[in-house]
Amino acid sequence: xxxxxxxxxxxxxxxxxxxxxxxxxxxxxxxxxxxxxxxxxxxxxxxxxxxxxxxxxxxxxxxxxxxxxxxxxxxxxxxxxxxxxxxxxxxxxxxxxxxxxxxxxxxxxxxxxxxxxxxxxxxxxxxxxxxxxxxxxxxxxxxxxxxxxxxxxxxxxxxxxxxxxxxxxxxxxxxxxxxxxxxxxxxxxxxxxxxxxxxxxxxxxxxxxxxxxxxxxxxxxxxxxxxxxxxxxxxxxxxxxxxxxxxxxxxxxxxxxxxxxxxxxxxxxxxxxxxxxxxxxxxxxxxxxxxxxxxxxxxxxxxxxxxxxxxxxxxxxxxxxxxxxxxxxxxxxxxxxxxxxxxxxxxxxxxxxxxxxxxxxxxxxxxxxxxxxxxxxxxxxxxxxxxxxxxxxxxxxxxxxxxxxxxxxxxxxxxxxxxxxxxxxxxxxxxxxxxxxxxxxxxxxxxxxxxxxxxxxxxxxxxxxxx
Ligand code: ADP
Ligand code: GLC
Numbered sequence: 001x002x003x004x005x006x007x008x009x010x011x012x013x014x015x016x017x018x019x020x021x022x023x024x025x026x027x028x029x030x031x032x033x034x035x036x037x038x039x040x041x042x043x044x045x046x047x048x049x050x051x052x053x054x055x056x057x058x059x060x061x062x063x064x065x066x067x068x069x070x071x072x073x074x075x076x077x078x079x080x081x082x083x084x085x086x087x088x089x090x091x092x093x094x095x096x097x098x099x100x101x102x103x104x105x106x107x108x109x110x111x112x113x114x115x116x117x118x119x120x121x122x123x124x125x126x127x128x129x130x131x132x133x134x135x136x137x138x139x140x141x142x143x144x145x146x147x148x149x150x151x152x153x154x155x156x157x158x159x160x161x162x163x164x165x166x167x168x169x170x171x172x173x174x175x176x177x178x179x180x181x182x183x184x185x186x187x188x189x190x191x192x193x194x195x196x197x198x199x200x201x202x203x204x205x206x207x208x209x210x211x212x213x214x215x216x217x218x219x220x221x222x223x224x225x226x227x228x229x230x231x232x233x234x235x236x237x238x239x240x241x242x243x244x245x246x247x248x249x250x251x252x253x254x255x256x257x258x259x260x261x262x263x264x265x266x267x268x269x270x271x272x273x274x275x276x277x278x279x280x281x282x283x284x285x286x287x288x289x290x291x292x293x294x295x296x297x298x299x300x301x302x303x304x305x306x307x308x309x310x311x312x313x314x315x316x317x318x319x320x321x322x323x324x325x326x327x328x329x330x331x332x333x334x335x336x337x338x339x340x341x342x343x344x345x346x347x348x349x350x351x352x353x354x355x356x357x358x359x360x361x362x363x364x365x366x367x368x369x370x371x372x373x374x375x376x377x378x379x380x381x382x383x384x385x386x387x388x389x390x391x392x393x394x395x396x397x398x399x400x401x402x403x404x405x406x407x408x409x410x411x412x413x414x415x416x417x418x419x420x421x422x423x424x425x426x427x428x429x430x431x432x433x434x435x436x437x438x439x440x441x442x443x444x445x446x447x448x449x450x451x452x453x454x455x456x457x458x459x460x461x462x463x464x465x466x467x
Contacts, residue, residue, distance in 0.1 A: 003462050005032070006134040008042040008125040010102060010118065010143035014085055015054040016046060017347070018102060019292050020240070020373045021162045024207065025140060026086060027243045028458065031451035033087065035459060042128065044121050044143075045079065045091035047098030058083040068131075069094070072177055073123035090128070094120035108324050115170035118143040119178055119193070126150035126179065135466040142168035145197025150179025156465045159201035163370055164215055164222045165296070167194040198227050202465040204235045205458075207371035208392030212237030220368065238458060239395055240371040241451035242380065247356075249381045249445070254353040259382070261445040264438055267357065267382055274317070274358035278342050284315050285428055288359035288383065290352045290374050293322030293330065298365035298388065298415040300326055302341070305417050306333040309340035312421065313428045316363060317342040319351050352377075359383035360437060361427055367415045369393050375409070376449040382441035385409035386427050388419075396449075400430050400440065408444050 007029055011022035029039050048055070058081040067076040076094045083089055096117040103110055111117065122139075126147040129137045137151050138158045145168075148157050167187075174191035175182040185196030198204055206212035212235060214220035216228045228235050249267070250260050256273035259266030275282055291297045299318060309316055318330060318341070327345050334343040344351060356362075362378035364387040371392030375385040379396075387393040389411050400407030410430070412423035431437040 002036055002038055003136065003459065003466060004038045004040075004134040005136045005138050005462070006040045006042060006125070006129045006132065007138045007140075008122070008144040008147060009140040010044060010121075012041060012043045012086060012089065014057075015083060015089065016043065016050055016102060019163075020371070021141060023242065023373055024162060024240045024371070027241055027451050028455060030087075030243065031241070031455035032458065035455060037459065037462075040090060040128075040132070040134065041086075041088070042078075042090045042092050042125050044097045044102070044118075045093040046102055049098075049100045050102060054083065057085065058089075061088075064093075067092075067124050067127045069120075069123050069127050070177070073120040076120070076124040076127065078124075078128065092121055092124050092128075094124050097121060115168050115191075115193070116174075118168060119146050119170070119174060122146035122193070123150055123178065129155055136462050139197060139201070142166055142193040142197070145193040146178050146185065148179075148197050148200040149182045149185060153181070154467060156462075156467055157201045158203045158205060158461070158465070159197045160205045160207065161194075161215065161370065162207055164194065164206075164224055165368070167192050167222075169193070195224065195227055198224060198231065202234065203461055204228065204231055205461070206235070206237040208239045208395045209237035210394040211368075211370045211391040214368070214391060236461070238454050238461075239392060240373060240376070241454045242373055242376045242449050244380065244450045247353075247377050247380050249357060252353055252357070254350045255357040256354070259357075261382070261442040264382065264441060267441070270354065270357035271360070274354060278315075278317060280315050280339070280342075284310075284313050284340075285360045285432060286358060287314050287316040287361040287363050287386070287424075288355040288378075289316065289318040289320065289363045290355055290377075291318070291320045291364070293320040293326040295326075296367055296369070297322075298367050298420075299363075300329065301365050301415065301417050301420050302363070303329045303333045305421055306337045306341050308421055309337065309424075312424050313432065314361070314424055315340050315342075317344070317355060318363075319344045319346075319348060319355055321345055321347050356381040356383055360431065361386050361424075363420075363424075364388070364393065365412060365415045365420050366390055366393060372396070379408065379444040379447055380449055382445045384427070384431060384437070384440055384444065386412065386420075386423050388412045388415045390415075401426060406443075407440070408447065
């Protein structure tokens with residue numbers, strides 16, 4: 001039996017990307033489709049500002065389809081587009097979705113009505129699913145989790161938790177509006193999309209096995225640990241993959257030269273290309289970071305240790321975007337230490353590819369990390385991760401000092417300045433010699449970081465819970 005899925009998400013690469021949710025959604029869907037799974041992708045119709053680039057790469061199919069939703073959520077309609085890379089996508093229009101950015105006002109704060117915007121979107125997703133009767137309704141994060149309040153109870157629901165730190169909670173009266181099972185969303189007098197989704201889903205999936213354990217503990221559950229423990233075996237963890245066609249160092253038009261595990265000479269060219277652009281000599285290890293700049297990612301620690309980078313023997317270039325204060329603090333540190341720290345602000349996919357290709361090391365000192373894609377992208381391009389022992393980083397980065405023959409990176413004990421400095425020292429000691437570095441680079445490039453295996457695990461889960 002072929003499985004039919006309605007897959008709802010707030011981000012989908014390359015149409016709309018803010019963080020890893022976009023790449024993870026698109027990567028999983030593409031792997032599922034390659035396995036013959038029939039997937040209806042539902043994303044919010046954010047309108048022309050957000051889709052200005054994507055719209056060049058899609059054609060609209062047929063007329064808009066009206067969706068039958070209660071008055072508070074409508075009018076709702078869906079246009080279907082066939083995107084050159086992403087394939088068929090359903091753009092769901094409900095009031096309030098069209099903005100300049102999916103979540104953020106121009107000043108960097110969230111839109112005040114974010115919860116309500118996505119409650120309406122979620123209601124339209126439920127209406128679509130109830131009408132089309134898929135085997136599985138697959139929801140992702142809080143933006144879509146309220147759909148479970150209104151999906152028919154005989155439809156199986158999966159909720160993926162990409163980032164359980166965000167709940168999307170709003171005022172209490174919404175519980176009665178959002179659907180017949182809205183009472184499951186009551187939370188401390190408010191309405192919490194995530195708690196209801198967790199309570200109602202047939203399967204709750206964290207994006208790595210270690211993070212599935214962490215969120216069931218009081219210190220790692222963002223207030224949801226008790227609820228998650230109560231769901232017992234319904235909670236599991238499946239690691240993300242990356243799209244190995246998009247991330248392919250042998251054939252990547254964005255980088256200065258292609259390379260493979262067998263022939264790393266192209267990587268030297270990519271490295272020289274970036275060093276030249278930064279005006280840096282080739283006399284230290286080149287570390288890179290590509291990340292949202294939020295407290296989760298721990299890159300604020302770099303501000304505290306920037307003055308030590310020279311002594312450690314590292315030059316670091318950071319590409320990131322996020323909170324104003326994080327951006328400003330890092331830029332100020334780079335101005336003070338221009339020979340060892342460079343910061344580029346913005347979301348820039350081309351530069352991201354160039355940095356992963358150029359780097360000797362990736363710096364990823366996350367305070368928590370549900371999965372993390374940057375370390376997988378880095379490894380695919382032979383850039384050795386220096387990462388904290390949290391979440392998906394535990395499942396993908398094995399310490400080279402503890403496991404010299406099988407290690408894949410350097411593990412920092414915690415997201416603190418002291419532990420990060422000590423991990424960077426260990427990295428230069430173990431990998432400063434370029435022949436030893438090349439051995440590890442070849443090893444990490446040969447790892448399977450594709451969606452092949454994770455997609456199989458999702459398909460088995462779908463088959464287990466489909467009714
Ligand atoms: P998160 O989802 O928490 O932001 P991940 O590591 O899972 O972290 O995914 C981040 C994704 O976004 C990766 O694909 C990474 O390459 C990309 N990315 C992050 N910041 C930038 C940026 N400033 N420019 C381009 N790509 C970025
Ligand atoms: C979230 C997490 C990140 C994860 C991504 C995709 O944004 O922060 O760790 O890799 O989602 O699942």
